[in-house]
Amino acid sequence: MKRSTCVFAALVCLLTIAKFTLASETINPAQESKDEETLWNLERAYWRYVQDNDLSAYSNLWHKDFLGWPSVNAAPVHKDHITDWITAQTSKGLVFKTGEFKPAAIHVTGDVAMVCYWITFKWLDKDGSGTAHTLRITHAWLRTGSDWRIIGGMSMPEPETPRK
Numbered sequence: 494m495k496r497s498t499c500v501f502a503a504l505v506c507l508l509t510i511a512k513f514t515l516a517s518e519t520i521n522p523a524q525e526s527k528d529e530e531t532l533w534n535l536e537r538a539y540w541r542y543v544q545d546n547d548l549s550a551y552s553n554l555w556h557k558d559f560l561g562w563p564s565v566n567a568a569p570v571h572k573d574h575i576t577d578w579i580t581a582q583t584s585k586g587l588v589f590k591t592g593e594f595k596p597a598a599i600h601v602t603g604d605v606a607m608v609c610y611w612i613t614f615k616w617l618d619k620d621g622s623g624t625a626h627t628l629r630i631t632h633a634w635l636r637t638g639s640d641w642r643i644i645g646g647m648s649m650p651e652p653e654t655p656r657k
Contacts, residue, residue: 528601532608532634535641540591548576556635556642564648587616604636627651
């Protein structure tokens, strides 16, 4: 066999392998859409669980190896402290009330997703009074089997709009 024929055959083999490798890593747009819908629903459920003070369901959203930095914490926290911000308020008799949920962006890459949005909420006192707060939220989700869990995240208060 001529050298040029061997080189050509090797090149065809490499291109064929590359084609199948890339095809196996391509995400089906319908699956991506389904994943995005699932993740937005999980983010909405997150706030419903806080409002219902369902700490068990809330905790179940978090991956065992979670590390994140909520805006109310001076330092990053792990899963074992993820409900502290809720119990710090409910122990004072305050009740959480969810306001506007406003999606900003989502990106799913295989078994990892980044979700960004704004949430407006109030901690209501016994008279039903409370100040509205808006946070920017970023969550990193990891798919394990068929379940998605929050593996990382960060939040920050939305800056107040300067008055003119």
